[in-house]
Amino acid sequence: MNVIGFNAPGGPEVLRAFDIAEPAVGPNQVRVRVLAAAVNPTDVVTRNGAIHWAYVGVEPPFIPGWDAAGIVDDADPATGYVPGDEVLAIKVPVIEGGGTYAEKVVVAAESVTRLPRGHDFAAGSTVLMNGLTALQVLDNLEDLAGGVIAVTGGAGVLGGYVIELAKLNGFRVIADASARDRSLLETLGADVVVDRGPDVAAHIRRHAPGGVDALVDCAVLGNIVAPAVRAGGTYVAVRPAEVFGGAIDPEYDVKTETVWVGPDITRKPRLDYLSDLASTGGLTLRVARELPADDASEAHRLLEQGGVRGRLVLRF
Numbered sequence: 001m002n003v004i005g006f007n008a009p010g011g012p013e014v015l016r017a018f019d020i021a022e023p024a025v026g027p028n029q030v031r032v033r034v035l036a037a038a039v040n041p042t043d044v045v046t047r048n049g050a051i052h053w054a055y056v057g058v059e060p061p062f063i064p065g066w067d068a069a070g071i072v073d074d075a076d077p078a079t080g081y082v083p084g085d086e087v088l089a090i091k092v093p094v095i096e097g098g099g100t101y102a103e104k105v106v107v108a109a110e111s112v113t114r115l116p117r118g119h120d121f122a123a124g125s126t127v128l129m130n131g132l133t134a135l136q137v138l139d140n141l142e143d144l145a146g147g148v149i150a151v152t153g154g155a156g157v158l159g160g161y162v163i164e165l166a167k168l169n170g171f172r173v174i175a176d177a178s179a180r181d182r183s184l185l186e187t188l189g190a191d192v193v194v195d196r197g198p199d200v201a202a203h204i205r206r207h208a209p210g211g212v213d214a215l216v217d218c219a220v221l222g223n224i225v226a227p228a229v230r231a232g233g234t235y236v237a238v239r240p241a242e243v244f245g246g247a248i249d250p251e252y253d254v255k256t257e258t259v260w261v262g263p264d265i266t267r268k269p270r271l272d273y274l275s276d277l278a279s280t281g282g283l284t285l286r287v288a289r290e291l292p293a294d295d296a297s298e299a300h301r302l303l304e305q306g307g308v309r310g311r312l313v314l315r316f
């Protein structure tokens, strides 16, 4: 089968097609003929070597990709899935033979849910990784129900889902955006949209004078935005500071919570919830552009340039 991967980390150009044996289905597993694989920022750090230490003992080619949508082509009958089912699937690329930039992937039945009604495979492929992460963000805000939160990078895929889920959970949401993204964020439900940039913390404080109860830093701004959080409030990091740097200075009296989606990929009720929510319009799915899988290098170049609105999706 055709996969997109790399032998050694590097720039976007290291991504290329490989022909490898297709994976067999084992107990409690489902094999999906991938039709769409979302290109997430984490695929860039997989490719550029920033997390290559995690691949110790794994043989190349290294295959990025967490998110897939497609059609079941084989399954352990005990899973209840049958060939032809239209599904979403999620996979941690560092283990079990790589990620979803592949013609076929095998995943645990718990990492599969139905394609949301009314959406095509490209849109469907944008749901799980960031939807599960957004739900984990909300787990960290449970004690703050009804409070005020700020979201940076709200025009991004994760930020957009965080805004929508936070509103469903009764939070008041302040989000930052460039001028061109203001109306998008208002449509997603943000109560207040402030200008992004170096003064973002001051802009947020103008609408929450005592500071926000929590800040979800989807744009990874760190200390630039930490002053927006009230004393004793929560700063939610979406990238671990011990790997990527950017720890919040101790001078800010905030509690840092770091999310990582990995352990949640088999939380089947959450996958089903996200699919249902997308089916009923509770999650806004945004595809920036679909590209043939062979153009994966170009997709990574575009993502690294920034300014992509919605997800780039590879077609297999």
Ligand SMILES: NC(=O)c1ccc[n+]([C@@H]2O[C@H](COP(=O)([O-])OP(=O)(O)OC[C@H]3O[C@@H](n4cnc5c(N)ncnc54)[C@H](OP(=O)(O)O)[C@@H]3O)[C@@H](O)[C@H]2O)c1
Residues within 6 Å of the ligand: 040, 041, 042, 129, 130, 133, 152, 153, 154, 155, 156, 157, 158, 159, 176, 196, 197, 218, 219, 220, 221, 238, 239, 259, 260, 261, 262, 306, 307, 308, 310
């Ligand atoms: N820990 C986990 O398990 C987990 C899971 C999912 C995602 N993540 C992380 O979450 C982050 C967001 O992911 P995503 O998929 O939402 O990415 P995305 O779709 O690329 O969105 C990022 C957004 O941040 C904006 N941004 C960049 N610099 C900014 C700045 N200085 N001020 C304000 N906004 C800025 C970008 O705007 P421009 O494009 O205009 O620059 C973009 O709208 C990534 O770092 C990703 O790796 C972590």
